[in-house]
Amino acid sequence: MIAANEHRRVVITGLGAVTAFGRGAMQTWRAIVDGRSGVTARHPFENSANPLQVAGYVDIACLEGFGNEKYLGRAAQFGLAAGLDAYVDAGLTPGTPHAQKIGVCLGASTFPVIEDRLDRLGSLLDGSRWNAQCYAQLCRERPWLLTQSDAASISSLLSDRLGFEGPSLTVQAACTSATQAIGHAFHSLRAGQATVMLAGGTDSMLSMMCVTGFALLGSLAQRWSSPAQASRPFDRTRDGFVLAEGATVLVLEELHHALARDARIYAELLGYGSSCDAYRLTDMQPEGRGAALCMQAALRDAQVLPEEVGYINAHGTATPLNDRIETHAIRQVFGSHADHGLAVSSTKSQLGHLLCAAGAVELMVTALALHDKILPPTLNLENPDPECNLDYIPGLARPAAVNVAISNSFGFGGQNGSLVLRRWPQPAEASSAAVSIPPLAVTRRVCITGIGVHSPLGFDLSSHVLRWREGHSGTESPATPEMQALGIPHAGRVPGFEPHNRIANRMLRKILTPAAGFAVAAAGEALHRSGLQPAEIEKLSLFVGSLGLDQDLNTFGEALRQSLEPALPGLEPNPSEPSASASAPERFSYSRFHKHGMSLIDPLFLLKSLPNAGLCGAAIEHGMQGANLNIMNGSTSGLIAVSAAADSIFRGDTPVALAGGYDSLVQLETVLAHLIDGRLRTGKEGGNGSGYLPSEGAAFFFLEEEAHAHARGAHIFAEIAASAVTHSPSGTPPEQGAVAALERAARASAAAEPPTEYPSCTAPNAVFGDGLNLAGHDALEAEVLRRIGCRLRGIPLHSTVSRLGFAGAATGLFSLLHAALTIDGQLSFAGMANPEQPPEKLLVWTSDRGRNHVAIALRRSPDTAATEAAPCEP
Amino acid sequence: MTALPASFSTPFAHSVPDVEQRVLLVVARSLDRDPATIDLNSRLFVDLDAESLDMLDIAYSLERTFCIRMPRVNLLQRASDLFSEQAILKDGIVTETGMDLMRRSMPEIPENWIKPGMRVYDFRLLITVESLARVVHRCLEAVARLCCSQCGGAAVPNSEFSMAMICADCGHTIELPSGEHLLVDDLRRVGEEMHLPIVGEPA
Known part of the structure; x- marks a missing residue:
């Protein structure tokens, strides 16, 4: 045993x-x-x-x-x-x-x-830019292009x-x-x-x-x-x-x-x-x-x-x-x-x-x-x-x-x-398998002592909180021209992000996409608010949940345009093709691409789309050389990264870690993936079940072993009591995996408390979940809350999506941020029993289309009340 | 990154000072520096903190600006291919012959910068803004000499495609000269001056 x-x-x-x-x-x-x-x-x-x-x-x-x-x-x-x-x-x-x-x-x-798109390239390109509608049409015909x-x-x-x-x-x-x-x-x-x-x-x-x-x-x-x-x-x-x-x-x-x-x-x-x-x-x-x-x-x-x-x-x-x-x-x-x-x-x-x-x-x-x-x-x-x-x-x-x-x-x-x-010694050899392995030390407590955010409401915690309290919506920026062509009028854009003011490293300013830039800047804010000494920053562990593809297809537009040659004479245009011109479509030529096209492509494009650019950028900008992990799990990435960071502190690998993530749903292929799935809200109306607006942003958390935080007098926003990550295989009901994640997080968080029977002692004061305004996902969420008993007790579900849009991996992190600030007494939510009395326990969770689920249980640290500072006040 | 002024795309205005000034602006923009703080003798890797990625970006920007194809290879490696590795490098250190070849190939570099004990990857430390301007000028000269392989007509800019020329008479596409070929041609010429036998061809 x-x-x-x-x-x-x-x-x-x-x-x-x-x-x-x-x-x-x-x-x-x-x-x-x-x-x-x-x-x-x-x-x-x-x-x-x-x-x-x-x-x-x-x-x-x-x-x-x-x-x-x-x-x-x-x-x-x-x-x-x-x-x-x-x-x-x-x-x-x-x-x-x-x-x-x-x-x-x-x-x-x-x-x-690009390969499976080349036969239709002639109609996909308007000059050197991708035609969003034609590309949407092609992706509807060939859904595997996006998957x-x-x-x-x-x-x-x-x-x-x-x-x-x-x-x-x-x-x-x-x-x-x-x-x-x-x-x-x-x-x-x-x-x-x-x-x-x-x-x-x-x-x-x-x-x-x-x-x-x-x-x-x-x-x-x-x-x-x-x-x-x-x-x-x-x-x-x-x-x-x-x-x-x-x-x-x-x-x-x-x-x-x-x-x-x-x-x-x-x-x-x-x-x-x-x-x-x-x-x-x-x-x-x-x-x-x-x-x-x-x-x-x-x-x-x-x-x-x-x-x-x-x-x-x-x-x-x-x-x-x-x-x-x-x-x-x-x-x-x-x-x-x-x-x-x-x-x-x-x-x-x-x-x-x-x-x-x-x-x-x-x-x-x-x-x-x-x-x-x-x-x-x-x-x-x-x-x-x-x-x-x-x-x-x-x-x-x-x-x-x-x-x-x-x-x-x-x-x-x-x-x-x-x-x-x-x-491993073979059976014939004398067993030399004895290895001394250190026992896991006593249970540690993990808390949040620094937060940084770049959201559609602003690019630091103060402005985000202020604008949230004032009731602003982050989804009123005009969408990109491509999105507008697809019927999406607005999007949640981080306003006026200027790398020159936010990032010191010259090469990072040149290479990073805006989304990765948000990560570098938000990580810097969390680090700064933590007040950690430079010597400790050098050894700091870094856990990031990143977006998937962050590639502007127009990067290749000019090169691909120059790689087209007129179709062979006699070739009739394809009647099913939504091409504006009646002439024979132009044809992509590999030899033209090789001869002319390639030289028109930005030689740094591959680096610019690296999915780990946010993590590496943050490490370079802030000088972090410690252990690290970059999770790329769709919209669950961010919370999984935080969960992994908390685990590493629980295990005793490190007393401090920076964890968070970033995402952006504004690139054409990403928009199409959500649009074709019927998840994005089109038109101006946003009725029940009509979906969400695409958004972007980053949030980072400085996690710290409680004793370490006490020793340096750091302000504790909230304690991470436990977390759980699960998967629902196809064929099993998705709520099964989701319930398991929430239950495990809730149970584990209760483990250190007086042994009362589940779930009474673990019942959170609220759940910060997805609230995507999608019939299927909302029903999943409702069922999960019913099964863990929230519905019985009238425990509310809180979501940031209606006001911040859906920012993929960043949305779970926005939930975590709001939950932590609620426990810290700086934010309240509708349905709170007593707005003067911050809640004791909150569950944060997210689910990626019913496949992957992650839940994090937050609780009020006994010492939260004792610290007076309200660090996110402007 | 902001676009360069439209006049920069004009391929043929290339007096030496003009080319130098434009190269300097491209370098300044790529390295995010005030052009006034850079001069022709600034060494990219030593004085301007360039990284290897910057060189890719700068070469790309120069190609687009001047409508040329820049070489992207290490001069010493190409020289080793042509004149044998032993002639140019010994145990990774540049030989006397290699140093002589560099001095002749990079006349803009003060001779005393090329010192005994240099390694093959130290080559890039020598590159100055003027070195880039020299290469750009060399490429522009080659472009100016282009003519149509079909009818001998004059090569003019191609309105549809910036990275090739077109024959003014018959409309045939004329490829831009490869920067790598120009570099190898120049190495051969310098090798002849130095009486270095050619032992191989670049891969």
């Missing part, structure tokens, strides 16, 4: 992979050990006059059996196949009991795919297939995504929040715009003689990475659970560390500070000494900078051990760079290296670089029994992650 306050141990019991070597973990592993390369050259587009592109392509035919999934994007197909395979490999079967304790956590990317780029749905699909009710999460940290996803899943298993997690990553960024984006950034290998030799990590002649696609999912399982069912164990996951470079968006910090910090954090978390590590699966991208700086960072962390018994290799030399899936496939390779006692090689290392002078296992795999290994990932934006594995 495991005591409630004991850290659990976590082992890897299942593997699934789809890579350039085919489907199946062993397929990939055998090719790795054989020293083969998965990189091939193709003419990627229709016209073979285009240049060859080298990449680690997956032959989609290897996914036979996924024929019904043709409308899923490639990354979704890879991820599903790898996830299902891993589950089977672990010997688990669908319908396994305790579905609430099984979850999914995947790294995935969201980037523009394909919804990376957050991949985890959900996998949870659906396997009937999991535990958290179903998507993590986005650029090239560190999978490592971060695995690390987060690992920590939640170790804390007992789940017994099994399917964790890993999936990615396919070989579409035209993605390849264009990386090519324009100058990141890709160009000076190669044959495809198999293009990826040359640590070689003196290296000049960039080779793109690849694929997925890997690992089954992470609590040790006793695995032993009880006699599961095969590949390796034990011992530790995870993350850090931020807090330096620049693409350049690594020259001394490798962030890379060293995350390796050190992982070793500390694993409780192993540097000398115990025998192998490092390096990030090793083959960019001139990464390999030199990673080498330097390894030397810093391992000292003389780096030259005595520490082997390092880069799996990217064989597979290329799987981006958001890289950390997963590389952890799998590391686990199998320990298990099979053979270390994978670095291919193409033929010209030694004096600045890359470690033992990189050149050319051939090397038999070696290593006990402890590390896998590194470092991403664009400066998010770094390292995972530590230990070889």
